[in-house]
Amino acid sequence: MPSSASQILKKYFGYDSFRDKQEEIIRQVVSGRDVLVLMPTGGGKSVCYQIPALMLDGVCIVISPLISLMKDQVDALKANGIAAAFLNSSQSPEEQQAILEACYKNEIGLLYVSPEKLVSDLQMITQMARPSMFAIDEAHCISSWGHDFRPEYTQLGMLRKKFSHVPFIALTATADKVTRKDILKQLKLNSPGVFISSFDRKNLSLDVRTGVKTKEKLQEIAAFIDKREDQSGIIYCLSRNNCQDVAEALKNYGINAGYYHAGMNGDARAKVQEDFINDKLQVVCATIAFGMGIDKSNVRWVIHYNLPKNMEGYYQEIGRAGRDGLPSETILYYNYADLTMLNKFAAQSAQSEINLEKLKRIQHYAEADFCRRKILLNYFSESLDDNCGNCDVCKNPRKHFDGTVLVQKALSAIYRMGEKEGANMVIDVLRGSRKAEILQAGYDTLKTHGAGAEIGAIDWQRYLMQMLNLGIIEMAYDEGFALKITPSGQDVLFGRKTVELTVLQPLVKVEKQIPQKRTARSVKPDEELFSRLKQIRLRFAAQEDVPAYIIFSDAVLQEMVKEKPLTQEEMLLISGVGEHKMYKYGQAFLDTISSFLDGSNSKKPKADTYQDTLELLKAGMSPAQVSEKRGLHETTIYSHIAHLYINKKIGSITSLVSDDEVRIVQRAIEVIGETKALKPVFDHLQEQVPYHKIRLAMAVLERRKMVVD
Numbered sequence: 085m086p087s088s089a090s091q092i093l094k095k096y097f098g099y100d101s102f103r104d105k106q107e108e109i110i111r112q113v114v115s116g117r118d119v120l121v122l123m124p125t126g127g128g129k130s131v132c133y134q135i136p137a138l139m140l141d142g143v144c145i146v147i148s149p150l151i152s153l154m155k156d157q158v159d160a161l162k163a164n165g166i167a168a169a170f171l172n173s174s175q176s177p178e179e180q181q182a183i184l185e186a187c188y189k190n191e192i193g194l195l196y197v198s199p200e201k202l203v204s205d206l207q208m209i210t211q212m213a214r215p216s217m218f219a220i221d222e223a224h225c226i227s228s229w230g231h232d233f234r235p236e237y238t239q240l241g242m243l244r245k246k247f248s249h250v251p252f253i254a255l256t257a258t259a260d261k262v263t264r265k266d267i268l269k270q271l272k273l274n275s276p277g278v279f280i281s282s283f284d285r286k287n288l289s290l291d292v293r294t295g296v297k298t299k300e301k302l303q304e305i306a307a308f309i310d311k312r313e314d315q316s317g318i319i320y321c322l323s324r325n326n327c328q329d330v331a332e333a334l335k336n337y338g339i340n341a342g343y344y345h346a347g348m349n350g351d352a353r354a355k356v357q358e359d360f361i362n363d364k365l366q367v368v369c370a371t372i373a374f375g376m377g378i379d380k381s382n383v384r385w386v387i388h389y390n391l392p393k394n395m396e397g398y399y400q401e402i403g404r405a406g407r408d409g410l411p412s413e414t415i416l417y418y419n420y421a422d423l424t425m426l427n428k429f430a431a432q433s434a435q436s437e438i439n440l441e442k443l444k445r446i447q448h449y450a451e452a453d454f455c456r457r458k459i460l461l462n463y464f465s466e467s468l469d470d471n472c473g474n475c476d477v478c479k480n481p482r483k484h485f486d487g488t489v490l491v492q493k494a495l496s497a498i499y500r501m502g503e504k505e506g507a508n509m510v511i512d513v514l515r516g517s518r519k520a521e522i523l524q525a526g527y528d529t530l531k532t533h534g535a536g537a538e539i540g541a542i543d544w545q546r547y548l549m550q551m552l553n554l555g556i557i558e559m560a561y562d563e564g565f566a567l568k569i570t571p572s573g574q575d576v577l578f579g580r581k582t583v584e585l586t587v588l589q590p591l592v593k594v595e596k597q598i599p600q601k602r603t604a605r606s607v608k609p610d611e612e613l614f615s616r617l618k619q620i621r622l623r624f625a626a627q628e629d630v631p632a633y634i635i636f637s638d639a640v641l642q643e644m645v646k647e648k649p650l651t652q653e654e655m656l657l658i659s660g661v662g663e664h665k666m667y668k669y670g671q672a673f674l675d676t677i678s679s680f681l682d683g684s685n686s687k688k689p690k691a692d693t694y695q696d697t698l699e700l701l702k703a704g705m706s707p708a709q710v711s712e713k714r715g716l717h718e719t720t721i722y723s724h725i726a727h728l729y730i731n732k733k734i735g736s737i738t739s740l741v742s743d744d745e746v747r748i749v750q751r752a753i754e755v756i757g758e759t760k761a762l763k764p765v766f767d768h769l770q771e772q773v774p775y776h777k778i779r780l781a782m783a784v785l786e787r788r789k790m791v792v793d
Contacts, residue, residue, distance in 0.1 A: 089102075089107060089110045089111070089114075089135050089136075089139065090102070090107075091771050092135050092138050092139070093131070093135065094662070094774075094775070095662055095663050095664075095771075096138070096164045096165055096166055096662050096663075096664065097131065097164060097660070097662050098640075098656075098658070098659065098660045098661040098662035098663075098665065098666075099659055099660065100659070100717060100718060100719050100774075100776075101718075102131075103127065103128045103281075104281055104282065105121075105123075105279045105281050106128055106131055106132055108279070109121055109132045109253075109277070109279050110131075110132060110135050110136055110139075112251075112277045113132070113133065113136040113217060113251050113253050114136050114139050114140065115251075116250075116251050117251055117275075117276070117277055118244075118251055118252045118253070118273040118274045118275065118276040118277070119132075119251070119252075119253045119254070119276055119277045119278075119279065120223070120253075120254045120255075120264065120267060120268060120273065120276050120277070120278045120279070121253060121254070121255045121256075121279050121281075122255075122256055122257070122259055122264065122278075122279065122280045122281065122283075122464075123255070123257060123279075123281040124257055124281065124282070124283050124284075124285055124399075124403055125257045125285075125400065125403030125404065125407060126285070126381075126403065126406065126407035126408070126409065127257070127281055129221075129255045129257070130157065132253065132255065133146065133217070133219035133253050133255070134161065134166070134194065136217060136251075136253075137193050137194045137216065137217065137219075138166065138193055140216035140217060141190075141216055142190075142213070142214045142215055142216030142217075142250075143187050143192060143193065143194070143195050143213040143214060143215055143216060144193065144194045144195070144215070144216055144217050144218075144219060145195050145197060145202070145209070145210075145213060145215045145217075145218050145219070146194055146195065146196045146197070146218075146219045146221060147197060147198070147199050147202060147218065147219065147220045147221060147240065148170075148196050148197070148198065148221045148222065149198065149199070149221070149222050149225055149234060149237075150198075151170075151172050151173075151174060151198070152354075152357060153221075153222075153379065154170040154172065154196040154197075154198075155170065156361075156379040156631070156634075157196060157379065158170050158194075158196060159630045159631070159634050160379070160634045161194060163628075163630065163634050163635060163664075163665065163668075164662055164664055164665065165662070165663070165664025165665075165668075166193060166194070167186075167191060167192045167193050167194075168192060168193060168194040168195070168196070169183045169186065169187075169192050169194075169195055169196070170195070170196035170197065171183060171184075171195065171196070171197045171201055171209070172197070172198060172201060173201070183195070184208070184209065184212035184213065185212065187212050187213040187214070188212045188213070188214070192213075195209075195213050197209065198236075199234075199236045199237050199239060199240055200236050202240075203236075203239045203240075210247070215247060215250055216250060217250050217251045217252070217253065218243060218247065218250065218251075218252045218253070219252075219253045219254075219255065220237075220240060220252065220253070220254045220255065220271065221255050222255075222256060223237075223254035223255055223256040223259075223267050223271070224256040224258055224259045224263050224267065224396070225237045226238060226240060226266070226267055226270045226271060227259070227262075227263045227266035227267055227270065237270075238270060240270075240271060241270050241271055241272050243271075244271060244272040244273060244274065245272065248274075252271065252273055252274075252276075254267055254271055254273065254276075257399075257400055257403060258396040258397075258399050258400045258403075258464075259396070260395075260396065260463065260464065260465075261465060263396075264278070280465075280466075282461075282466060283399070283460075283461055283464045283466055284457065284461055284466070284468065284472075285402075285403065285406065286472075286474065287406045287409055287410060287411050287412055288402060288403075288405060288406055288412055288413070288414055288474075289411070289412070289413045289414060289474045289475065290402075290414055290416075290456045290457060290460070290472075290474065290475035290476065291413070291414065291415045291416070291475065291476040292415075292416045292417075292418060292449075292450050292452075292456065292476060293415060293416070293417050293418070293476075294417075294418050294419065294450070294451075294546055294549070294589075295418075295419050295420075295542045295543070295545055295546045295549075296417055296419070297542065301389070301417055302330065302333045302334075305319065305330075305334070305387060305389075306333075306334060306337040306339060308385075308387075308415070309334070309337075309339050309366075309367060310337070310339070312384065312385065314366070315366070315384035315385065316360065316363065316366060316367075316380065316382060316383050316384060317366070317367050317383060317384060317385040317386065317387065317405075318367070318368050318370060318383060318385075318386050318387070318401075318404060318405075319367060319368070319369045319370070319386075319387045319388075319389055320370060320371070320372060320386070320387070320388045320389060320390075320392070320401055321369055321370065321371060321389045321390060322371075322389070322390035322391075322422065322425065322426075323371070324345040324346070324347045324371060326369075326389060326390070327343040327344065327345050327369045327370055327371060328343050328345075328369075330343070330369040330389060331343035331367075331369040334367060334369070339366065339367060340365060340366040340367065341365070341366065341367040341368070341369060342356045342359065342360070342365050342367070342368055342369070343356070343368065343369045343370065344356045344357065344368050344369070344370040344371070345370060345371040346371065356368060360380070361380050361631040362625070362631055362632065363622075363632060369389075372392075372397060372401065379407070379633075380404070380407070380631065380633060381407040381408040381633040381637040381638065381639070382407075382408055382410075382633055382637065382638040383404050383405045383406070383407070383412070384405065384406070384410075384412050384413070385405055385412055385413040385414065385415070386401060386402050386404055386405040386412075386413075386414045386415075387414070387415045387416075387417070388401070388402075388414075388415070388416040388417060389417055390417065390418075390422045391416070391417075391418045391419075391422040391423060391426060391446060391447070391450060392416075392446055393426055393429070393430070393439070393442070393443060393446070394439070394442035394443065394445070394446055395442065395445050395446050395449065395460065395463045396442075398416070398446060398449075399460065399463075399464070402414040408633075408637040408638050408639035408640075409639055410638060410639055410642070416450060418450040418451075418549075419545065420507055420545040420548065420549060423447065423549065423552075423559075424506070424507075424559075424565050426443055427440070427443065427559055427565065428565075430442075430443050431562065445463060447549075447552070447553060448553060449463075451549055451550060451552075451553040452477060453477060453482035453484075453586040454471075454477060454482075455468070455471040455472055455475060455477055455478050456472075456475040456476070456477055456478075457471075457472035457474070457475055458471070458472070476589075480589065482586045482587065482589075483586070483587040484584045484585065484586055484587065485584065485585060485587055486582060486583075486584060487547070487550075487583055487584060487585030488576065488582045488583050490536070490539075490547065490585065491547075491551060491556060491576055491583050491585070492576060492577055492579075493514060493532060493535045493536050494510065494514065494536070494544075494547070494548065494551065494557075495556070495557070495569055495573055495576060495577040496531070496532045496535070496577065497510050497513050497514050497530065497532040497535070497536075498510055498557065498567050498568075498569055499569060499577065500530045500531065500532055501513065501525075501527060501530070503566060503567065503568045503569060504563065504564075504566045505566055505567065506564060506565045506566055506567065507545065507548050507565070507567060509521075509522075509527075510548070510567060511541050511544040511545065511548070513527050513530060513532060513533055514532065514534070514535055514536035514537070514539070514544060515534070515536060515537050515539070515541060515544070516533055516534025516537045543588055546588055547585065547588075548567070550585055550586060551573075554572075554583065555570055555572050555573075556569075556570060556572055556573040556576060556583065557569055557570060557573050558570055610645050610646075612680070613645050613648075613676075613677065613680050614641060614642065614645050616676050616680060617641045617644060617645065617673060617676060617677075618632070618641065620669075620672050620673055620676050621635045621636055621641065623672075624669055624672070635665075635669060636660065636661070636665070636669070636673075637660060639659075639660065640658060640659070640660035640661065643658050643659060643660070643717075644658055644673060644677065647693070647720060648677050648681065649674065649677065650674060650677065650678055650681075651674070652666060652670060652671075652674070652763075653723075653762050653779065654723060655670045655673070655674055656762070656763075656775065657717065657719045657720050657722075657723050657775070657776075658717075658720075659717045659719075663763065693724065694724050694727055694728060694733075696714065697710055697714065697721055697724040697725070697728070698724075698728055698733055698734070700713055700714070701725070701728075701734070707721045707722060707725065707740070718776075719775065719776045722740070722776035722779060722780060723776070723779060725737060725740065725780065725783075726779045726780050726782070726783035727783075729780075729783045729784070729787060730783050730786050730787055730790075732787075737780055737783070737784065740780055741777055741780035741781050741784065745773065745777055745781055746781045746784050746785065748769065748773060748781075749765060749769075749773065749777075749778055749781035749782065749785070750781070750785055752765045752768045752769055753765060753785070755768065756768050762775050762778050762779060762782075765778050765782075766778060
């Protein structure tokens with residue numbers, strides 16, 4: 085067993101360095117301190133307790149809310165060569181007893197369990213598992229202020245007092261200041277270290293589209309998906325009926341879509357989730373009930389068919405895209421009907437005041453005319469100095485105009501109608517409608533009847549949303565959603581203040597229906613290799629009955645495509661390929677790459693990649709700078725350096741590997757026998773010399789031998 089956190093990271097997870105804050109969190113947990121961790125989805129929260137679990141004696145008990153989430157994480161740990169298990173109601177008493185006995189014999193390092201199961205069988209579980217630490221995943225569930233409150237989590241507060249001798253780590257991807265404070269209070273954490281990583285998911289593009297009609301919205305979504313063949317995505321809908329309607333509409337366009345909501349029976353939901361995880365279903369149209377238990381790393385896009393209820397939920401849901409770090413897209417559709425419905429839900433909820441306030445914040449985000457990422461990060465108490473350049477506002481900066489007269493027309497209509505009508509009636513009056521209800525109310529005699537006839541109904545809705553967002557009007561949800569004029573609106577109406585509005589962005593027009601059959605397109609060589617590697621991955625996944633991304637993520641496969649490793653040593657330099665996976669799966673992937681190169685005469689890219697590294701080194705860059713410049717891992721760059729040194733393209737590497745380190749490696753080879761494999765040397769040196777140093781030392785020894793020969 086490797087002794088240090090960094091050695092465990094490399095051996096089991098295949099990474100050479102920790103992400104921001106991970107190493108310090110691990111250090112504090114191992115020293116016995118309680119910790120609260122806030123990291124974005126895909127930010128590496130799990131490693132923060134999984135590595136300490138391998139360093140401490142006993143069993144790390146992980147409290148997790150969903151069976152599917154437990155299974156996913158246990159499968160991933162086993163694929164990395166780590167002994168883990170879960171306890172839940174789907175198992176027989178005999179199965180559960182066998183797992184607990186394995187814990188007692190120290191054959192299992194991590195045990196996943198639901199809060200209900202842990203509380204009901206606490207004595208038996210902890211006597212057999214002998215906890216080394218507790219990890220509370222999705223910790224925001226404990227707070228009634230959180231967006232996903234679960235009453236069963238509130239029973240966990242008693243654990244801290246009962247197990248005062250072991251550290252606790254609470255983890256969440258979404259919690260505002262109030263929720264963070266409540267988590268600490270409810271769990272009774274003891275002087276905890278609080279670690280808040282950046283919530284900025286730079287790989288996610290942010291796009292909001294306002295006022296799109298249902299028919300056009302469906303056409304737009306279908307066109308979007310059609311251009312992203314074989315890419316997985318989730319469409320979040322506000323209602324169960326919407327889920328089914330959108331899925332059926334997409335099927336009519338020839339898209340492989342299914343739906344998921346809490347009204348379906350358990351077997352049907354499980355089938356949809358399983359098909360999506362295993363890439364048998366491209367698109368899932370779902371309510372927010374879907375996704376918490378999904379650890380699928382290659383979701384490439386997330387669409388919100390309706391405005392979400394709050395920023396926490398929205399952030400967590402878009403966070404299900406691009407967990408592997410590759411570029412991914414998010415789109416949010418927003419219209420006045422959503423706002424009306426959500427206001428009603430919030431007003432009727434148990435915590436109406438805070439829910440209405442949270443709805444205002446997501447409305448502010450959706451209506452923003454400056455960098456959306458700044459607003460999103462600000463909600464989680466993080467600031468962004470520069471505009472992100474990866475949201476629709478940054479890509480298409482908004483223009484403004486003096487909207488005083490337009491706003492005065494709307495305010496005049498609201499005022500003359502007694503501030504007792506909703507948006508639709510106000511718009512009908514402004515546009516000069518002669519509907520029966522308008523004539524019956526006498527609104528056709530108002531001075532403002534028809535005053536805004538030149539503006540379309542959808543655009544009036546969008547302007548009214550701007551007015552709501554600017555605080556010029558407000559919605560009285562307890563009076564049938566009547567629009568009321570605020571004091572600020574009074575100043576505009578009576579000419580005491582002017583107001584600027586944002587020029588409306590044109591709605592996307594879909595020119596034609598989506599073809600039922602997709603036309604064949606030419607496939608580039610790297611795309612062909614990626615496809616072959618995915619087939620190998622799928623074969624292993626089927627054999628082991630696990631999702632394909634648990635074998636290797638798309639990001640790992642893409643680095644294989646880029647680097648085209650041909651030896652085990654080169655494969656171990658691929659980020660995300662640990663020793664267990666290398667020796668279990670690696671050779672099949674190496675054979676596929678070798679066969680592809682032989683068949684396509686594509687050896688040249690390897691030579692090119694060495695040359696590219698050499699030119700940057702000659703320009704004075706360090707290996708770390710070359711790594712950043714080329715978008716490759718630093719260990720890959722060191723492998724290039726070793727190759728270049730052996731082939732006399734580089735004069736000296738003494739600044740990168742010392743004479744003492746070369747001698748240590750040389751003595752190790754003398755003891756174990758001549759070898760070009762790094763692992764035997766790494767093991768003999770008790771994992772104290774990193775792989776890249778061994779590789780460089782071997783290069784020095786090989787070049788010396790060439791001189792002697």
